[in-house]
Amino acid sequence: MGKTRKNILITGASSGLGEEMARRFAAKGRNLGLCARREGRLETLREELLAANPGISVAIRGLDVTDHDAVAAVFGELRDELGGLDRVVVNAGLGKGAKIGSGRAEANLATARTNFIGALSxxxxxLEIFRAQKYGHLVLVSSISADRGLPGAKAVYSASKAGVAALGEALAAELAKTDIVVTTLLPGFIATDMSSKAGDSSALTATLDEGVSAMVSAIEKEPRRAALPGLKWQGIDVALRFLPNELTNRLV
Ligand SMILES: NC(=O)c1ccc[n+]([C@@H]2O[C@H](COP(=O)([O-])OP(=O)(O)OC[C@H]3O[C@@H](n4cnc5c(N)ncnc54)[C@H](OP(=O)(O)O)[C@@H]3O)[C@@H](O)[C@H]2O)c1
Structure with missing residues (x-):
């Protein structure tokens, strides 16, 4: 830590948390590499960011994170275009799902491929880039749902996010004595397209502004793991991990 992470790559930057993180980092004067499948939305965002922050560079690429070879190629291109990568935020994600065994496996498979295999890619x-340059900050956007397997249509989503959290923990341990830092974020409910489609409880849902402020501030501090936003979600994180099932069943 210490040195400003100047060049930041964010996946899933065409909407929600990724798009808003891009706005926040642009306002801090950082250069951005932005990816998502909806390239038109990235073009609009790029224009907005450059108009508001003329001193920065913004490079965009259409990318489907389930295409392993494309992920490696695009990350390499963005590294070259920006002149190095200091931080990568693995944020692209999908919230589709159906009860397992209900004949709608495709939604679950798409979520598993995007959220876990895509995150692995x-x-x-x-890390290929970070290992070569011997430094970097890898940020994994998991979810509070990683704490407990969720029933029904959210089962695969929560399992995929538990996989992402385990990956983050493993890499943080492996790289602890190097200049490659690994942070896993576990957001609670934050208002985006995904949370509204999932029908998450509105009483618990944080605004996009509150949620992304907490995410950006945690990312800049570079902890190993952060549940957020606010004390409410830190408390829910502890409750989900440590209270007995009889109590947490009411929360999931
Ligand atoms: N909002 C919440 O309450 C919440 C809570 C915990 C964790 N999260 C996590 O936060 C991340 C962002 O979610 P969000 O709430 O901002 O949802 P969102 O508004 O639906 O954004 C998801 C982003 O991921 C991208 N994406 C989806 N599939 C992709 C693929 N195959 N390849 C490349 N990009 C893909 C989408 O872009 P394209 O469709 O253009 O490709 C979009 O930019 C996700 O990983 C989500 O699981 C969200």
Missing amino acids: QCEAA
Whole structure:
């Protein structure tokens, strides 16, 4: 830590948390590499960011994170275009799901491929770059749902996010004595397209502003693991991990 992470790659930057993180980091004067499948939305965002922050560079690429070879190629191109990568935020994610065994496996498979295999492809590509340059900050966007398997349509989503959290923990341990830092974020409910489609409890849902402020501030501090936003979600994180099932069943 210490040195400013100047060049930041964010996946899933075409909406929600990724798009808003891009705005926040741009306002801090950072250069950005932004990826998602909806390239038109990235073009609009790029124009907005450059108009508001004329001193920065913003490079964009259409990318499907389930295409392993494309992830490596695009990360390499963005590294070259920006002149190095200091931080990669593995944020792209999908919230589709259906009860397992209900004949709608495709939604679950798409979520598993995007959230876990896609995150793994992104870690492979980012760490190849970081290992070569001997430094970097890898940020994995998991979810509070990683703490407990969730029933029904959210089962695969929560399992995929538990996989991402385990990957982050493993890499943080492996790289502890190097200048490659690994942070796993576990957000609670934050208002985006994904949380509204999932029908998450509105009483618990943080605004996009509150959620992304907490994410950006945690990312800049570079801890190993952070549940957020606020004390409420830190408390829910502890409750989900340590209270007995009889009590947590009411929360999930
Ligand atoms: N909002 C919450 O309450 C919450 C809580 C915990 C964790 N999270 C996690 O936060 C991350 C962002 O979610 P969000 O709430 O901001 O949802 P969102 O608004 O639906 O954004 C998801 C982003 O991921 C991208 N994406 C999806 N599939 C992709 C693929 N195959 N390849 C490349 N990009 C893909 C989407 O872009 P394209 O469709 O353009 O590709 C979009 O930019 C996700 O990993 C999510 O699981 C969200």
